[in-house]
Amino acid sequence: MSETTAPPPESQAPVPDKNLPEHTAGTGSRASQVLREVATGGFGVTVLAFVLALVVGAILILLVDPDVQEAAGYIFARPSDFFGAAWSAVSDAYSAMFRGAVVNYQATDAAGFFRPITETMTLATPLIIAALGVAVAFRAGLFNIGAQGQVIMGATLAGFLGFTWNLPAGIHLLFCLLGGIIAGGIWAGIAGFLKARTGAHEVIVTIMLNYIALYLLQYLLTTSAFATGNQPKSPSVASSAQLPLLLGDGFRLNAGFLLAIAAAVFVWWLMTRSTIGFQFRAVGSNAHAARTAGMNVTTTFILVMVVSGALAGLAGATQVLGTEKFLTDGIAGSLGFDAITVALLGRSKPMGIFFAGLLYGGLNVGGRVMEVSTGTPIDIVLVIQSLVVLFIAAPPLVRAIFHLPAPRGLSKGVAA
Amino acid sequence: MTTTMDVQNSAAVKTEPSLRVPIVLGVLGVVALVLFGLLGPAGAVTTFRISTGADAIQIPALELPTRATGIALSIVILALAVYSFILVRAGRKTPTWLLAVFGVLWVLTFLTWAVADKSTSIVSLLQGSLLLAVPLAFGALGGLLNERAGVVNIAIEGQLLTGAFGAAVFASIADNAYVGLVAAPFFGLIIGSMLALFTVKYHVNQIIVGVVLNVFAVGLTTFFFGSLLKDNASTLNSPPRLGVIDIPILSDIPIIGPVLFRQSILVYILYVAVILLTIGLFRTRWGLRMRAVGEYPKAADTVGIDVEKTRWHNVLLGSMVAGLGGAFFTVGSVGAFGEEMTAGKGYIALAALILGRWNPVGALLAALLFGFADKLQQVLGVLETPIPNQFMLMLPYIVTIFAVAGLVGRVRGPAAAGEPYIKG
Numbered sequence: 001m002s003e004t005t006a007p008p009p010e011s012q013a014p015v016p017d018k019n020l021p022e023h024t025a026g027t028g029s030r031a032s033q034v035l036r037e038v039a040t041g042g043f044g045v046t047v048l049a050f051v052l053a054l055v056v057g058a059i060l061i062l063l064v065d066p067d068v069q070e071a072a073g074y075i076f077a078r079p080s081d082f083f084g085a086a087w088s089a090v091s092d093a094y095s096a097m098f099r100g101a102v103v104n105y106q107a108t109d110a111a112g113f114f115r116p117i118t119e120t121m122t123l124a125t126p127l128i129i130a131a132l133g134v135a136v137a138f139r140a141g142l143f144n145i146g147a148q149g150q151v152i153m154g155a156t157l158a159g160f161l162g163f164t165w166n167l168p169a170g171i172h173l174l175f176c177l178l179g180g181i182i183a184g185g186i187w188a189g190i191a192g193f194l195k196a197r198t199g200a201h202e203v204i205v206t207i208m209l210n211y212i213a214l215y216l217l218q219y220l221l222t223t224s225a226f227a228t229g230n231q232p233k234s235p236s237v238a239s240s241a242q243l244p245l246l247l248g249d250g251f252r253l254n255a256g257f258l259l260a261i262a263a264a265v266f267v268w269w270l271m272t273r274s275t276i277g278f279q280f281r282a283v284g285s286n287a288h289a290a291r292t293a294g295m296n297v298t299t300t301f302i303l304v305m306v307v308s309g310a311l312a313g314l315a316g317a318t319q320v321l322g323t324e325k326f327l328t329d330g331i332a333g334s335l336g337f338d339a340i341t342v343a344l345l346g347r348s349k350p351m352g353i354f355f356a357g358l359l360y361g362g363l364n365v366g367g368r369v370m371e372v373s374t375g376t377p378i379d380i381v382l383v384i385q386s387l388v389v390l391f392i393a394a395p396p397l398v399r400a401i402f403h404l405p406a407p408r409g410l411s412k413g414v415a416a
Numbered sequence: 417m418t419t420t421m422d423v424q425n426s427a428a429v430k431t432e433p434s435l436r437v438p439i440v441l442g443v444l445g446v447v448a449l450v451l452f453g454l455l456g457p458a459g460a461v462t463t464f465r466i467s468t469g470a471d472a473i474q475i476p477a478l479e480l481p482t483r484a485t486g487i488a489l490s491i492v493i494l495a496l497a498v499y500s501f502i503l504v505r506a507g508r509k510t511p512t513w514l515l516a517v518f519g520v521l522w523v524l525t526f527l528t529w530a531v532a533d534k535s536t537s538i539v540s541l542l543q544g545s546l547l548l549a550v551p552l553a554f555g556a557l558g559g560l561l562n563e564r565a566g567v568v569n570i571a572i573e574g575q576l577l578t579g580a581f582g583a584a585v586f587a588s589i590a591d592n593a594y595v596g597l598v599a600a601p602f603f604g605l606i607i608g609s610m611l612a613l614f615t616v617k618y619h620v621n622q623i624i625v626g627v628v629l630n631v632f633a634v635g636l637t638t639f640f641f642g643s644l645l646k647d648n649a650s651t652l653n654s655p656p657r658l659g660v661i662d663i664p665i666l667s668d669i670p671i672i673g674p675v676l677f678r679q680s681i682l683v684y685i686l687y688v689a690v691i692l693l694t695i696g697l698f699r700t701r702w703g704l705r706m707r708a709v710g711e712y713p714k715a716a717d718t719v720g721i722d723v724e725k726t727r728w729h730n731v732l733l734g735s736m737v738a739g740l741g742g743a744f745f746t747v748g749s750v751g752a753f754g755e756e757m758t759a760g761k762g763y764i765a766l767a768a769l770i771l772g773r774w775n776p777v778g779a780l781l782a783a784l785l786f787g788f789a790d791k792l793q794q795v796l797g798v799l800e801t802p803i804p805n806q807f808m809l810m811l812p813y814i815v816t817i818f819a820v821a822g823l824v825g826r827v828r829g830p831a832a833a834g835e836p837y838i839k840g
Contacts, residue, residue, distance in 0.1 A: 208763075211760055215806040341628060386631040387632065390625065390628055
């Protein structure tokens with residue numbers, strides 16, 4: 001239904017520059033939309049943004065590399081030394097990242113050769129699921145900055161059910177996953193409820209709930225129900241509650257990855273094929289119009305947040321039931337915040353998020369290998385990730401840097 | 417975003433005098449009476465030390481019977497709740513002074529109970545609260561400059577972090593804490609200029625840019641920490657710390673003196689900043705223009721105010737103020753820089769800004785409240801009271817949620833905050 005109205009591209013093109021989520025809720029025939037995105041910003045800008053971010057990363061590597069600094073001291077005497085040192089510093093770091101994230105071409109056996117890509121998929125699993133949750137909220141016009149707290153709550157309840165209850169294999173796992181979904185949904189639902197009832201801005205409430213969730217987990221880990229001995233660490237979840245491994249004991253890749261794919265399909269169906277998803281998008285594009293059309297906007301706010309948080313909670317559950325197996329206060333890492341950037345990078349669309357999640361997972365895994373083999377701190381990955389998103393959000397900046405012409409159809413005011 | 421805001425505003429308008437405040441006060445009063453009074457430990461004595469060793473005028477420590485004091489204070493608290501009830505029934509609002517007195521007494525009751533059979537220094541409690549409020553207040557003031565001009569600043573956290581980093585490095589190189597203090601604002605400016613570039617010039621969503629810039633700030637500082645500072649800690653990451661400066665005469669006043677006037681220079685700069693901003697914001701052309709841009713940029717543009725320029729200036733200035741606050745974490749307290757050492761304080765600063773209703777004095781008071789909660793949590797942690805540490809740490813965030821949900825009075829920010837302004 002939403003695909004039938006096709007406004008002229010001229011009136012629609014400026015939207016992506018202004019606001020990513022709105023852009024994704026855009027209408028227009030699918031074929032022309034794809035064409036326009038490739039031409040005016042979409043894919044081309046994404047690639048260029050990634051290149052730019054890698055260049056900035058390379059500059060940072062050069063700034064701190066001791067060999068490069070030494071060669072820079074006599075750059076005018078022997079410039080080749082400087083450029084040689086610079087090239088080896090950057091190529092060493094980035095090739096180590098590739099070995100860590102995709103395939104290890106230096107490995108001696110097949111398992112070692114393919115292990116990096118399976119690790120990338122393992123790390124991408126919770127990222128993809130949580131980012132799908134963030135994206136659902138984005139498309140309904142809500143900012144769920146609280147994925148972090150929802151992941152924590154999901155992991156906490158899923159983990160708790162996993163190591164305290166005793167149920168047959170399979171049923172126990174489903175039960176724990178459901179626990180994670182419910183905990184995350186409720187946690188985000190608080191923000192949705194407060195927004196609907198009192199008008200409290202969801203950005204502020206979800207940020208605050210992140211910290212409350214973290215301290216709640218830290219407290220729980222000091223109680224006898226959660227802690228093992230004096231360690232702030234829970235017992236391991238029962239094997240009946242663990243997500244089965246997909247490639248045997250040698251790899252960490254687990255069925256959580258299949259859940260991520262299923263979640264992506266579900267979100268695609270929800271947002272483009274279901275009535276409720278149509279309602280979400282309608283409220284996201286224009287709440288006034290949605291209300292005039294008879295939709296209950298405040299109920300939709302709550303529902304959107306619950307769905308969004310449920311996905312983040314599921315992400316937390318896969319993290320504790322599949323990858324980590326026990327709870328610590330670092331169970332969520334920076335998952336919730338990474339999920340926001342993944343959702344943005346994937347332009348709030350399931351397919352985009354799937355690949356963006358893999359990219360981020362790869363950067364994180366590759367970053368570890370890079371840190372070990374070249375000493376470059378993994379934190380450079382955060383710089384690259386954040387810059388990619390910033391550049392993608394500002395296509396005119398990217399075009400200006402590469403001296404590309406503004407695409408046809410962009411109004412002058414925005415392109416300038 | 418605007419569309420969704422309008423919906424809530426129309427949905428949540430209430431006119432009849434609400435009994436919500438008296439009821440909340442009454443419940444809190446009963447809790448205090450039962451928990452800290454009637455159920456308090458019998459025969460215990462609470463000791464509050466009032467003077468520090470360095471004071472000119474010495475006041476003996478206050479020794480109070482825990483239970484009797486708790487009951488007495490609770491009765492006063494309940495009386496205040498009843499008075500609030502009477503006022504509301506008469507169709508009047510509960511005055512702010514009543515809420516303030518209520519809050520202070522309630523905390524005092526709690527403290528009397530928590531310190532049973534132990535001793536704590538009131539002066540160091542308040543002194544520490546003020547000190548811990550410094551980064552929050554600077555962060556909130558920085559955010560205020562942004563938001564009053566219509567740019568939401570989620571990146572306070574990042575500005576504090578880069579400020580802390582810059583202060584540590586430059587103070588170490590120069591071996592002078594004050595050099596670090598000068599450097600910090602310029603490091604906050606790194607994040608501020610990116611915020612302005614992407615939100616004001618390229619109209620990218622402000623919340624998105626803020627969140628991403630926080631990640632960027634963590635990545636950047638931790639990267640340089642890991643690659644440069646760690647191995648050269650003696651030259652790059654061992655800054656001297658800011659000393660305590662006594663203001664002559666004023667610092668000799670009992671209680672107030674050591675709390676307000678025996679502090680580091682950052683605290684004194686904070687006093688000046690709050691005064692300057694209050695005057696600037698409400699009494700000058702500069703402030704009027706800033707507020708106009710934040711409330712209704714189109715109208716401001718129509719009368720000839722350059723919206724984009726005003727926003728650029730404010731975002732940059734705001735980031736410098738927040739960056740200065742970042743100096744607290746390194747040269748203002750522990751000295752050396754550590755990974756992600758701001759630990760969410762930027763978000764509390766944002767909360768202080770909201771709770772302070774986008775007003776410099778309000779932001780300072782809210783920051784003091786959060787600083788007090790933080791210090792109290794440290795003190796109680798040492799005293800081994802039955803309250804888990806984590807719940808004290810949660811407090812600022814819970815208070816903020818209550819505040820934005822309208823339970824502590826409705827808050828409303830600058831109308832155009834979050835809106836990119838596209839001239840046309």
